[in-house]
Amino acid sequence: MSVPLPMSVGYHPLYCDGLSPDARFPRERYPKLKARIEKHPDSSQVAWFTPRQATADEITDVHDSDYVQRFLDANLTPKEQRQIGLRPWNPDIIPRTLHLTGGTIQALEFAVAQHGYAGNLAGGTHHAYREHGAGYCIFNDIAIAAIRAIELGFERITVLDLDVHQGDGTASIFTDTPNIQTISVHCQKNYPFRKQQSDLDIPLKAESNDTIYLEATKQALVALEHFGPSLVIYQAGVDGLTSDRLGKLNLSREGLQARNRLVFDCIDALKVPCLVLMGGGYAVPIEDTVEALCDLFIEASIRHLHRQRKETHATL
Numbered sequence: 001m002s003v004p005l006p007m008s009v010g011y012h013p014l015y016c017d018g019l020s021p022d023a024r025f026p027r028e029r030y031p032k033l034k035a036r037i038e039k040h041p042d043s044s045q046v047a048w049f050t051p052r053q054a055t056a057d058e059i060t061d062v063h064d065s066d067y068v069q070r071f072l073d074a075n076l077t078p079k080e081q082r083q084i085g086l087r088p089w090n091p092d093i094i095p096r097t098l099h100l101t102g103g104t105i106q107a108l109e110f111a112v113a114q115h116g117y118a119g120n121l122a123g124g125t126h127h128a129y130r131e132h133g134a135g136y137c138i139f140n141d142i143a144i145a146a147i148r149a150i151e152l153g154f155e156r157i158t159v160l161d162l163d164v165h166q167g168d169g170t171a172s173i174f175t176d177t178p179n180i181q182t183i184s185v186h187c188q189k190n191y192p193f194r195k196q197q198s199d200l201d202i203p204l205k206a207e208s209n210d211t212i213y214l215e216a217t218k219q220a221l222v223a224l225e226h227f228g229p230s231l232v233i234y235q236a237g238v239d240g241l242t243s244d245r246l247g248k249l250n251l252s253r254e255g256l257q258a259r260n261r262l263v264f265d266c267i268d269a270l271k272v273p274c275l276v277l278m279g280g281g282y283a284v285p286i287e288d289t290v291e292a293l294c295d296l297f298i299e300a301s302i303r304h305l306h307r308q309r310k311e312t313h314a315t316l
């Protein structure tokens with residue numbers, strides 16, 4: 001008889017410490033979020049794991065080997081560093097990036113092995129292209145996880161990107177990959193200003209509210225169901241919050257909770273594994289981001305446990 005397992009979530013201290021305190025990026029959101037989840041009454045539904053580093057081979061399955069090597073050698077040009085942001089860089093940006101990417105690969109493997117949900121308390125770095133980084137993203141962990149899923153035998157994968165910014169890097173990497181569906185719901189007048197073409201893009205006007213956003217989410221889920229993936233990667237950025245300084249949408253915490261429930265209802269109906277990645281969140285105060293991301297991981301853990309109990313019951 002198997003015992004229901006809690007949802008695996010990756011966390012590494014370098015998620016915060018690998019960034020300079022002087023960088024214009026709210027690096028403290030990582031430990032704050034971990035502490036917030038640990039304080040939650042349902043925190044026992046989450047099993048933390050410490051991610052390993054991704055290997056150069058895993059990363060070059062998606063990225064140009066020259067770019068990967070120059071990053072690992074701390075040899076990117078100032079222009080390339082500027083395009084990524086997160087400056088000033090400290091040497092720990094390299095192990096941070098490798099642990100972050102490794103955490104996403106391991107979370108994918110947990111989701112697959114347990115046929116449920118698993119996550120990483122970082123990642124969702126959807127602006128990274130094959131040959132360069134951008135917008136706080138160095139390597140595209142979503143794309144790397146999708147390729148790993150194909151190696152594991154999954155034939156159809158959906159990347160559902162509900163971050164307020166378009167998943168341009170992922171769309172570009174998978175342009176000619178019909179078995180990987182890319183969907184992006186985002187704010188039209190926002191970064192990246194030169195958009196790429198996902199399989200489905202739903203651009204929203206600035207200041208769109210919960211009602212408009214949830215309608216767009218439903219539309220995205222219709223396309224996902226129609227595609228019929230055997231695995232879903234959910235980039236669940238919460239930077240659509242009204243208080244987010246980079247978002248330009250007008251969403252409430254409750255609206256984002258409703259969004260997550262719609263997504264998880266759809267994934268539960270399909271009975272497929274789901275990798276949950278946190279994506280963006282730059283609210284002032286940062287606690288708004290932390291609360292919205294805590295909601296996300298707790299809801300995913302509830303869904304995971306529910307599925308585990310059902311499957312355990314079925315094997316009795």
Ligand SMILES: [Zn+2]
Nearest residue numbers: 163165239280
């Ligand atoms: Zn974002």
